[in-house]
Amino acid sequence: MLKNRLNACLAILGFCLVFTACKVPAGTKATENKNVPSDFGTNNNGDTTNIADLKWRRFFTDQNLINLIDTAIVRNQELNITLQEIETANNDVLFRNGPxxxxxAARLGAGIEKVGRYTSQGAGDASTEIKPGKPVPEVIADYSPNIYASWEVDIWKKLRNSKKAAVSRYLASIEGKNFVLTNLVAEVANSYYELLALDNQLEIVKQNIALQQNALEVVKVQKQASKATELAVQKFQAEVLRTQSLEFDIVQDIKETENRINFLLARYPQDIPRDKAGFFGTVPAAVSSGLPSQLLANRPDIRQAELELAAAKLDVKVARAEFYPSLDITAMVGLQAFKPSYLVKLPESIFFLRYS
Known part of the structure; x- marks a missing residue:
């Protein structure tokens, strides 16, 4: 009696230890801080008009810039890489949906079998006739075409959460593409306007050089008339040379900016078509900043991070479900015979059905 009680206590203790070891630790939850300022400190009186809602084709009016952006969207290498990442994420969704x-599946099996003579099966085959008047041969063929089916019952939502995580990553890849596209449009436009600014700066420097050269000629004439000294001539000459060096620097900056635009457009260096006179008309009449909450909603990188976080949470649920037992339902039906000609002889061809 005492021994039985001791065994029972040990069994209960072992069960408790196993149950405790298999227990999944609870996930930690961070405190959310949702305090967002109501405005940007500019007296807009809650105006929700936001320039971010305006499409870039309506925001930019320079047709040369629009053409450059269209070319960049088609040919930019980084953007094309993100498009391939979207395709990869989409294929992963299809893969996660399969389970x-x-x-x-249909299978066809063929093989041979030889059992030992001094075994229970060998002794039974020796005293058995495979056909009337013909004993079972020592080496016998085996042909077994069958249809196999299997299905895992998703009782812990492991498979469904895995698919949801893949869908979230697919949506995150789309937001990643939008983020790259936004940066690409902004970088092309910024470089284009920088190029226009350099062109106008170069024109001003050239005009200044012309004025300085005229002043230098005047000082030289004054020197010949003994109204100026050589020091004044050298001073004006130095100013002309300094401004000319500034001109060379601006020309180099123009080439660098053009090369940067061509790099974004994934093409070889070439001249950038532009309207130098339209630089001063690029400032919009009014810029509506909207609300801080709209800034968070419009930024694709924030939406991408939000979707990736949702996918990570689902991955945690999938990992937790891996600790639990799974339920698989399998079935197979087929024919089996030692000669292919006997497979069509039913039910003698050993029609079988199995469930598990």
Whole structure:
């Protein structure tokens, strides 16, 4: 009696230890801080008009810039890489959706079998006739075409959460593409306007050089008339040379900016078509900043991070479900015979059905 009680206590203790070891630790939850300022400190009186809602084709009016942006969207290498990442994420969604459906497959098996003579099966085959008047041969063929089906019952939502995580990553890749596209449009436009500014700066420097050269000629004439000294001539000459060096620097900056635009457009260095006179008309009449909450909603990188966080949470649920037992339903039906000609002889061809 005492021994039985001791065994029972040990069994209960072992069960408690196993149950405790298999227990999944609870996930930690961070405190959310949702305090967002109501405005940007500019007296807009809650105006929700936001320039971010305006499409870039309506925001930019320079047709040369629009053409450059269109070319960049088509040919930019980084943007094309993100498009391929979207395709990869889409294929992953299809892959994760597969385990949710039953698997059905047809198989054809063929082989030979030879059992030992001094075994229970060998002794039974020796005293058995495979056909009337013909004993079972020592080496016998085995042909077994069958249809196999398997399905995992998603009782812990492991497969469904895995698919949801893949969908979230697919949506995150789309937001990643939008983020790259936004940066690409902004960088092309910024470089284009920088190029226009350099062109206008170069024109001003050239005009200044012309004025300085005229002044230098005047000082030289004054020197010949003994109204100026050589020091004044050298001073004006130095100013002309300094401004000319500034001109060379601006020309170099123009080439660098053009090369940067061509790099964004994934093409070889070439001249950038532009309207130098339209630089001063690029400032919009009014810029509406909207609300801080709209800034968070419009930024694709924030939306991408939000979707990636949701996918990570679903991955945690999938990992937790891996600790629990799974339920698989399998079935197979087929024919089996030692000669192919006997497979069509039913039910003698050993029609079988199995469930598990």
């Amino acid at each position: 949710l459906k039953p698997l059905v």
